[in-house]
Amino acid sequence: MRQSALPSVVRPCPDCPGTRHRPSGKIRVNASGKLLDVWLLLSCAGCDRTSKVPVHERVHVSALEPARLVAYENNDPAVVRELTIDASLAARNAYRLDWSGSWELETPAPTPRHALDALDDPSPLRVVVGFELPAPVRVERLLMRGLGLSRTAVRRMVRDGRIRLPLAPEAKARRDFAFTVHGPGAASAEA
């Protein structure tokens, strides 16, 4: 799972009917004496209106690591990314993240489909799915795309024990997991 874009922040825009916001790439820091306010700045995808997401409110300057403060002041892209995908920041500020279009699945060549077809080896094929960003994606959908199989074929292979998953096919994964694919004889061999 490669990142192709950051997720959108979904919340109402006061100026237009749009709800999708993108990080503007900027972080604003305001100091009042020793107290700091830090915001992540967003742009409305519909009208470009800038809005702010509070990251720290009235926090004492000594409570932030100096390197962190420098990163905020320099609009560090890694920190913008980290804040944008932060589920707890989203929860705290009552908005939703829309991950559509934020990722693409990269499969090794030759595709696992070829390995699947040739799978007569008694030792199973172990497949690791690595997530570059925590986009929640249904496991079944990953398998369909990654293995080049239909939903029906995926479900059948799971049912037959040829694909063994650490989580349900309908579950959404958002972090690395591994599964195994077994040869056609696997199910009958165990029965």
Ligand SMILES: [Zn+2]
């Ligand atoms: Zn707007």
